[in-house]
Every structure is written in C-alpha cells, then in structure tokens.
Amino acid sequence: MMSAAACFLLFSGLVAVLGPPVLRRITHGGRAPRLGVIAWSAAIAAVVLSWAMAALLLVLDLPRYRARSGESMIGACLARLQESIGGADTAFEVAGVAAATAVVSITVWITGRLAVGLMRLRIRTHGHARRARLIGHQVRGVDAVVIDNPERAAYCAAGRPHAVVITTAALAALDDRQVQAVLAHERAHLAGHHAQILAVLRVLAASLPGTTLFTAGAVEVGRLLEMCADDRAARAHGSRALLSGLLALCAPAQVPDGALGAGNIALLDRASRLASPPRRAEKVRVCLLSAAVVAMVTAAPLALAVLEVTGTMWCLPMAS
Incomplete structure (x- = not known):
C-alpha cells in the first residue's frame, strides 16, 4: 500500500505542476471547447481522487506497520516516535489518530465547502x-423574461423553472436575429449545467488557492464554457448574428x-474565434491532443488502483 500511495502522490503532483501549462496551451484557443472542458475537469478530478486514494491507503496501512516498524518509511517514523514518547502502542495510537484526523478533517472541509x-x-x-x-x-416574439433596465444585458439563472433574462436596453440595441442568437447562447448554458460546473471549480480554487491547476482551471473552464454556448447558438442562428449581438452587449x-x-467573459477572444473559425485540420489536432490528455489522466490512477488490488504494484520498491 505504501508503494501505491507514493505513486498516487507522485502522479497527482506531476499533473498539478505540469497540467496547467500543457492544458492551457492545448485548450486556450477554444478550437475544441467541449473537449477542453473535459480535459481540465478530468485533470482536476484525477488530482483530487489521487490525493484521496493516497491518504486512504496510508491510513489503512498503519496497522500493518505497527508490527514491522523497521521495514518502511512509516515504520521508521513510528520507531522514532516510540523512542521519543515511549511505547509502541502509544506511538501507533498517536500516529494513527493524527493521520486519521488529518484525512477526515481535510476531506470533510473540502466536501463541506463544495x-x-x-x-x-x-x-x-x-x-x-x-x-x-x-x-x-x-x-411578443421574445422567449425570455424582459426586465426594465438601462443596462444592456442578457443572462440566465437556474431555477424551477429556469429563467433567461434580457433587459429592455438590450432589446432596443439588438435586432430580432441577434436577440434569438443571444438567447440561444443563454439556453445553452442552462442545458449544459454550466453554472454548476463553474461553481464546483471555483469552490475548489477558493479552498486550495495555492494549487495552480485549480485556480487556472476555474478561469479557463469559464472561457471554454462560454465558447461551448457560442458554438451551440451559432449553429442555430449563425455566427454573424451571434457575434454582432455579443458586441452590442459588450x-x-x-x-x-x-x-x-x-457578454461578460473573454469577449474579445470569443469574437475573434467567431469571426475566424479554426481550420478543420487544426481542430482535429486539438481534439486528438485533448482526448490524449483525458485518456492519460483517467487511465493512470485506474491503472495504479488495479495494480494495487491485484498485488502487482511496481512503482516503488517498498515493503508490501
């Protein structure tokens, strides 16, 4: 178990450090925004689950090292603790309680924050x-709630039922095609549960602000979700109508x-993307790279778990 825990920690550390620059380089242009969202989400989920698996394995492995204190890193720590405070039972109990308390506290804290x-x-x-x-x-002709407001705005709010809202100022600034395109963009957010996805990522980023993968992921996924909604609206109403509508709401x-x-997030990047759609070859390349990232960050922790369960863990030559 110790070898598996070390491998989980090593994997999560590599993804947390190397993931942001790699993912940003692949996904920032929005050539395949849906796969980009999946890639960032998969990397973040893999890191969180790897941390949780490593902590769980360490806690479950403590009893085994009670009797074999000289054969592992945990055993060495327990032996040193025994020398300091006396008694193997006391050392084990202190270490076990401390580890279990830390694991449970961190897990409950993050779960509670979410x-x-x-x-x-x-x-x-x-x-x-x-x-x-x-x-x-x-x-008439506007499938949204219209609010009297001098600011040009259109947005969606999840509820029962959901509400797509547009202001009177926005209606005055847009023609009918632009209105329909902008409202289709907002309905795409609701259909894709984009607000909930962003909420989870932002809570993780706020809970662990020192982890660049989480903070950068919340920002990048926010951009990509806007692009996903743009694509869905553009397919239904045309890129030109959506682009001109977004610019009117800037x-x-x-x-x-x-x-x-x-019109609130990464409007210039989105406008450039709508005005000059990516070439098919470039889009295919980004799709393949994004899919490869998703496959790697998904398969690696699963492979580690299978190796541990089958007793063939080989990552580090530690006691088993």
Whole structure:
C-alpha cells in the first residue's frame, strides 16, 4: 500500500505542476471547447481522487506497520516516535489518530465547502429566477423574461423553472436575429449545467488557492464554457448574428451573482474565434491532443488502483 500511495502522490503532483501549462496551451484557443472542458475537469478530478486514494491507503496501512516498524518509511517514523514518547502502542495510537484526523478533517472541509458553495449558488440563482419572473414581463416574439433596465444585458439563472433574462436596453440595441442568437447562447448554458460546473471549480480554487491547476482551471473552464454556448447558438442562428449581438452587449453591465451573462467573459477572444473559425485540420489536432490528455489522466490512477488490488504494484520498491 505504501508503494501505491507514493505513486498516487507522485502522479497527482506531476499533473498539478505540469497540467496547467500543457492544458492551457492545448485548450486556450477554444478550437475544441467541449473537449477542453473535459480535459481540465478530468485533470482536476484525477488530482483530487489521487490525493484521496493516497491518504486512504496510508491510513489503512498503519496497522500493518505497527508490527514491522523497521521495514518502511512509516515504520521508521513510528520507531522514532516510540523512542521519543515511549511505547509502541502509544506511538501507533498517536500516529494513527493524527493521520486519521488529518484525512477526515481535510476531506470533510473540502466536501463541506463544495456542498455549501453549491447550496448557496442554488439559493441565489433560484431566488433571482423567481424574482425575475415576478418583476419582468413578456414581449411578443421574445422567449425570455424582459426586465426594465438601462443596462444592456442578457443572462440566465437556474431555477424551477429556469429563467433567461434580457433587459429592455438590450432589446432596443439588438435586432430580432441577434436577440434569438443571444438567447440561444443563454439556453445553452442552462442545458449544459454550466453554472454548476463553474461553481464546483471555483469552490475548489477558493479552498486550495495555492494549487495552480485549480485556480487556472476555474478561469479557463469559464472561457471554454462560454465558447461551448457560442458554438451551440451559432449553429442555430449563425455566427454573424451571434457575434454582432455579443458586441452590442459588450458595455459593462451588472449580472447577478451565480448567473452567466452572454457578454461578460473573454469577449474579445470569443469574437475573434467567431469571426475566424479554426481550420478543420487544426481542430482535429486539438481534439486528438485533448482526448490524449483525458485518456492519460483517467487511465493512470485506474491503472495504479488495479495494480494495487491485484498485488502487482511496481512503482516503488517498498515493503508490501
């Protein structure tokens, strides 16, 4: 188990350090945004699960090293602790309680942060969707809630039911094709559960701000999700209508916390991408690279787990 734990930690460290520059280089241009989201998410999930597996294996392995204290790193630590405070039982109990407490505390803390973050997002977005339907009104030909506001804005808020909101100022600035394209962009966010994905990544980034993979991942995935919504809207209503609609909404506007606005994130990059779509060969290359990253970060921890379960762990020559 010690060898497996060391391999999980080594793998997670490599992905956490090397992942951000590699993933940013592959995905930043948005040539395959959906695969880019999957690649970042897979890397982040692999690191978190590898940390959890390493911690679990170390805790489960403590009893075995109680009797074989001289054959491993854990055993050496227990022996040193025994010399300091006396008694193998005391050393084992102190080490076991400390390790278990640390593992449980970190796991509960991160899980709690995720649960609280998602609950707060749900409360905010459901509340805003409800208020928008109460204060807004319908306009013929516009499949959205229209709110009187001098700022040009369009955004979506998850709720029961969901609400796609557009302001009167935005309606005045857009023609009918642009309105339909912008609203299709917002509906794509709701269909893809993009707000929930971003909420999880942002809570992880806030919980572990020193981990570049998490902080960069939250930013990059936010850009890529906007591009995913752009692609879906452009397929239905054309790139030109969406591009001109987004540019008309580029003036700063206040969007409720937890909502996703059409013109709020990486607008210049998205506009350039819509105006000059990537060549097919370049898109295929990025798809293959992204798929390779997903396969690697998914297969490696699974392979480590299989090797440990089958008793063929070979990563480090430690006691087994």
